Every structure is written in structure tokens, then in C-alpha cells.
Amino acid sequence: MRKSSPMSTDMSTLLELQMQLRRAVLGGDAAAIVAAIHGDGLDPAARVGIYRNHAFATLGASLQGTFPVICRLVEKRFFAYVAHEYLREHPPHSRCLVEYGADFANFLADFEPSKALPYLADVARFEWALNIAASMRDTAPLPPRALAEVPANEAAYVAFRLQPSLSYLTSPWPIDAIWQANQENEVSPVDLASGGARLEIRRADDGVAWRRLDAASFAFRTALADGLVLAAAMAGATLQDPAFDVTAAVQHLFAEELVVAFCLSSERLI
Amino acid sequence: MTAHRSIPGGSGGVGLRPPHFAEIAATRPKLGFLEVHAENYMAETVALDRLLELRRDYEVSLHGVALSLGSAEQLDRSHLGRFKTLIGRVEPVLVSEHLAWSAIGGAYLNDLLPFPYTEESLGLFCRHVEEAQEALGRRLLIENPSSYLRYHHSSMPEAEFLTEVARRTGCGILCDVNNIYVSARNFGFDPIAYLDALPIRVIGEIHLAGHHAAEDVDILIDDHGSRVAKPVWDLHAAALRRFGPVPTLIEWDTNLPALEILLDEARHAQELADVHRYVDTA
Numbered sequence: 001m002r003k004s005s006p007m008s009t010d011m012s013t014l015l016e017l018q019m020q021l022r023r024a025v026l027g028g029d030a031a032a033i034v035a036a037i038h039g040d041g042l043d044p045a046a047r048v049g050i051y052r053n054h055a056f057a058t059l060g061a062s063l064q065g066t067f068p069v070i071c072r073l074v075e076k077r078f079f080a081y082v083a084h085e086y087l088r089e090h091p092p093h094s095r096c097l098v099e100y101g102a103d104f105a106n107f108l109a110d111f112e113p114s115k116a117l118p119y120l121a122d123v124a125r126f127e128w129a130l131n132i133a134a135s136m137r138d139t140a141p142l143p144p145r146a147l148a149e150v151p152a153n154e155a156a157y158v159a160f161r162l163q164p165s166l167s168y169l170t171s172p173w174p175i176d177a178i179w180q181a182n183q184e185n186e187v188s189p190v191d192l193a194s195g196g197a198r199l200e201i202r203r204a205d206d207g208v209a210w211r212r213l214d215a216a217s218f219a220f221r222t223a224l225a226d227g228l229v230l231a232a233a234m235a236g237a238t239l240q241d242p243a244f245d246v247t248a249a250v251q252h253l254f255a256e257e258l259v260v261a262f263c264l265s266s267e268r269l270i
Numbered sequence: 271m272t273a274h275r276s277i278p279g280g281s282g283g284v285g286l287r288p289p290h291f292a293e294i295a296a297t298r299p300k301l302g303f304l305e306v307h308a309e310n311y312m313a314e315t316v317a318l319d320r321l322l323e324l325r326r327d328y329e330v331s332l333h334g335v336a337l338s339l340g341s342a343e344q345l346d347r348s349h350l351g352r353f354k355t356l357i358g359r360v361e362p363v364l365v366s367e368h369l370a371w372s373a374i375g376g377a378y379l380n381d382l383l384p385f386p387y388t389e390e391s392l393g394l395f396c397r398h399v400e401e402a403q404e405a406l407g408r409r410l411l412i413e414n415p416s417s418y419l420r421y422h423h424s425s426m427p428e429a430e431f432l433t434e435v436a437r438r439t440g441c442g443i444l445c446d447v448n449n450i451y452v453s454a455r456n457f458g459f460d461p462i463a464y465l466d467a468l469p470i471r472v473i474g475e476i477h478l479a480g481h482h483a484a485e486d487v488d489i490l491i492d493d494h495g496s497r498v499a500k501p502v503w504d505l506h507a508a509a510l511r512r513f514g515p516v517p518t519l520i521e522w523d524t525n526l527p528a529l530e531i532l533l534d535e536a537r538h539a540q541e542l543a544d545v546h547r548y549v550d551t552a
Contacts, residue, residue, distance in 0.1 A: 017342075019375060038420045096352075
């Protein structure tokens with residue numbers, strides 16, 4: 001049997017120790033790491049607790065900063081509980097905290113204790129989109145004449161790259177109205193039966209802006225944002241509205257400074 | 271390593287946080303440098319634009335908090351790549367990281383976690399510092415963390431460990447005076463002896479910040495949430511006597527005050543450094 005070198009033994013010990021501290025910091029069993037540390041006049045578990053408290057306090061605050069309306073809708077104590085469970089199961093992968101919380105909405109959707117609020121996950125998606133719009137810088141838009149160089153018979157195969165701050169969201173709930181109502185001190189009631197929303201969220205001037213789109217425009221722009229070619233986006237839009245005017249729709253995209261690049265798709269699949 | 275600029279010794283700087291962007295941009299206060307957490311500027315954000323705008327008028331120090339140089343795993347190459355890109359854009363006057371780890375097994379724990387100080391971890395940490403310096407094309411300053419626990423099988427004091435890292439890798443040391451004070455109180459060691467154990471020539475920066483006493487246990491917590499405490503200023507004076515005037519940063523991250531208070535702390539740091547410069551040259 002091969003003996004492992006002293007180095008690899010020690011490194012695996014260090015790895016084991018770090019996995020033990022990770023488990024304890026994320027709210028799991030702390031017995032193993034507690035046995036490895038000095039009391040120095042205190043209960044060693046209290047020392048580990050300082051690191052656990054810091055992780056939950058700072059990562060919880062990061063989530064609360066990104067999802068303030070969710071926090072308001074469920075109230076602070078419940079939010080702290082949800083955040084705690086989310087952190088345990090989904091600690092950050094990225095070391096840039098601005099990227100933490102991208103899957104929080106999905107977590108909420110499956111979170112049994114909050115199922116009484118069926119719109120919660122979609123409001124979280126809206127807040128995430130607002131967060132992206134607020135933080136991501138806009139790229140210089142293409143002028144409308146940029147498409148002039150595309151031969152007419154190729155135009156159907158153009159794919160666009162849109163502003164990085166853009167998001168498209170659809171929900172069966174009036175999530176924008178719910179969000180808006182929760183910006184006030186006194187929350188006025190929102191009629192949940194008033195129907196859903198198809199939303200476009202983007203950076204605008206020095207803040208964020210969103211608006212509701214009709215079904216055809218939403219289908220068109222979502223398809224383009226997903227990288228589909230113009231012909232495919234048009235097909236989707238026409239299903240919603242047979243009178244959909246694709247020329248005007250493209251002009252609007254440019255006029256609203258949403259297009260930052262385009263390419264001719266080599267695959268030409270519709 | 272790239273040749274680069276320096277900050278006048280003893281210059282006071284402040285940690286730049288988004289709520290102060292607009293006021294600093296409008297009033298352009300006199301400061302030795304601004305320091306930011308590198309990880310907050312690694313995406314194509316509006317915050318990065320604002321930082322680059324201030325960079326025209328200020329030297330900027332990039333302070334990494336997530337390279338996790340003390341992890342028993344390999345360094346995250348993609349994170350190193352993002353760090354290098356940021357260095358290329360900001361052209362920082364200083365680049366620093368920590369004697370700590372913060373990520374393992376794909377989870378980033380958003381804290382500067384301690385590891386045991388042993389011959390083996392020393393070898394590992396030095397390899398990681400060398401790898402990071404090579405990848406980033408810059409000499410790093412490594413900061414001593416504040417600590418709340420010690421491992422049974424640590425076999426050398428932190429100051430000795432950090433000194434050896436600097437000797438082996440050529441990195442500099444970012445001496446966080448508040449962290450020394452906090453750890454010294456938490457473990458009952460002499461903070462002056464810690465300062466005396468650090469080599470003089472490699473200290474590239476000093477950090478100062480506030481701390482508070484934990485409610486339920488006899489522990490000081492480094493929270494960067496208040497003015498620098500009197501005993502920390504006293505320890506800073508001892509650090510200046512030993513190291514001479516070194517660029518000094520006021521860190522403030524929680525309960526962020528009005529900019530004027532932050533600037534007042536930086537001015538005080540500058541005055542102390544000036545006194546020591548005068549004493550040194552008298």
C-alpha cells in the first residue's frame with residue numbers, strides 16, 4: 001500500500017478543518033471544529049458562533065438590500081428565517097456579492113412556508129431585475145442606420161445584442177403594482193385579481209425604469225433578448241397579434257437605444 | 271512586477287463606499303488615496319464607472335477580500351482573472367489581500383476565516399501568494415486579520431508567520447493596527463510585541479478602524495462601524511514610531527457616517543504621521 005506523503009496528509013487535514021468550519025459557519029454541526037480550537041477562557045462554541053453570526057448577518061443584509069420589498073411583504077423576522085434557510089442551502093458561489101441572490105426567487109417558489117403568498121417569487125424576480133438595471137452600466141447604443149449595411153434578403157437572419165441592464169419578466173400577478181404599493185409608508189391594497197403583467201425593466205438616466213408591454217411586443221423583444229433571429233422573433237409576435245408591424249418594432253428598439261450590437265446568424269434557423 | 275507609483279508616506283486615505291461617491295466627486299477633498307474592495311468593482315457596473323471617474327483625481331488602492339489565499343484548495347483562476355482585469359483598468363497604487371481564507375468547496379463565506387499557523391500551511395499560503403502575484407503582475411500587501419479563535423495545532427505566532435510569508439514571497443505587509451489590538455485583547459497577547467515582531471521595511475500600508483465589545487461574551491469585534499478607539503490610536507503611534515510614516519487608511523463599512531467624519535479621522539491620521547515625520551527628521 002502506498003503511503004501518502006506528509007504534505008498531502010497535512011493538506012487534507014487543513015481541507016478537512018476548513019470544511020468543518022464551513023459547515024459550522026453555515027449553521028450546521030460545529031462539534032468537529034469546536035474540538036480543534038482553544039477555548040482561551042471562553043466556550044469554544046461561542047468563538048465559532050462569532051463567525052457564524054457574521055456570515056448570516058452580512059449575507060442576510062446583502063439579500064435584504066437586494067430584496068427590500070420581499071422583506072416587507074413577509075415581515076422582517078420571516079425574511080430572516082427565509083434568508084437563513086437560503087444561505088444554508090445556497091451559499092454564494094461568486095466572490096462578488098453583487099451577483100448573490102440570482103436564484104433566490106426560485107428558492108422562494110419552492111419554499112413551503114411561503115406558499116401562501118403565490119406572487120412572492122415573481123416579485124423577487126422583479127426586484128432582481130431592478131437590481132440588475134440599477135447596477136449594470138449601459139453600453140453605447142447602435143444608431144438606426146447600422147442596419148443599412150444588411151442586404152434586404154438577409155434581414156430576417158439578424159440577431160441583436162440588447163442592453164445588459166435589460167430584463168423581461170412575465171407573471172400572472174400584478175407584481176409591478178405590488179412593488180409600487182410597497183414603496184409607500186402606508187401600503188394601499190392591490191387587487192390581485194387585476195391580472196398579470198409583461199414587463200420590460202431597464203436602466204434609464206440615473207435610475208431604473210420599467211413598463212408593461214403588450215403580448216406581441218413582449219414576445220418579440222423577449223425572443224430577441226434570448227438571441228433569436230428577427231424572423232423567429234417576428235413569428236412569435238405574429239402569433240400574439242397577426243397585425244404585428246415588425247418594421248415599426250425594430251425602429252422602436254433603435255429609437256429606445258436598446259440595441260448595442262447585431263450579427264447575421266450563420267445558422268439561419270427559424 | 272510592474273514599476274508603479276507610490277503614495278507619500280503617512281498620507282491619510284479613506285475607504286470609498288457608494289453613499290459617499292457623489293460628495294467626493296463634487297467636493298474633491300484632499301486625500302492621500304481612496305481604497306475600495308476589489309470584488310465590488312469586478313462587473314461592468316455603474317459603480318465601476320464612478321470609481322474610474324474618481325481615479326482621474328485620486329490614487330486608488332485595491333483591497334481584495336475574497337482571493338482566499340489560505341484555502342487548502344487551488345486558487346480560483348477565474349476570480350484571479352477578474353482581479354487582473356480590474357487592476358488593468360484602475361492602475362491601482364496598492365493591491366492588498368488577507369492572511370485568511372474565505373471560500374472552500376464552491377462556497378464563498380464572505381468572511382476572513384482563520385487557519386492554523388503551521389509549517390505546512392505556511393508553504394501553502396506562500397505558494398498561493400506567489401501564484402497570485404504572478405497572475406496579477408503586482409506585488410501584494412498581505413493584511414493581518416482580526417481573530418476570534420485559535421487552533422490547537424497552530425505552531426507559530428501570527429506575526430512570525432506573516433513575517434516569513436513576506437520573506438519567502440517578497441510580498442509586503444498591510445499592518446491593520448485595529449486588528450492587532452482586537453486580536454491581542456481577545457487572546458491576551460502584547461500588541462506592542464506583535465508590532466516589534468514585524469519587519470520594518472515591508473510595511474506598505476496601515477489600516478485603522480473601529481471595533482465594539484460583544485454583548486454576551488468578553489470579545490472585541492472588529493466591525494469598521496465607529497471612530498478609531500483611543501487605545502488603537504495609541505497603538506498606531508507606536509506603529510509609526512517603529513515603521514515610520516506609512517500610508518494610512520481609515521476603514522468604515524457599517525453604520526457609515528457623514529463623509530466629514532471619515533475625513534476628520536483621515537486628517538487625524540495624517541497629523542500623527544506628520545508629527546512622527548518631524549520627530550524622525552529632527
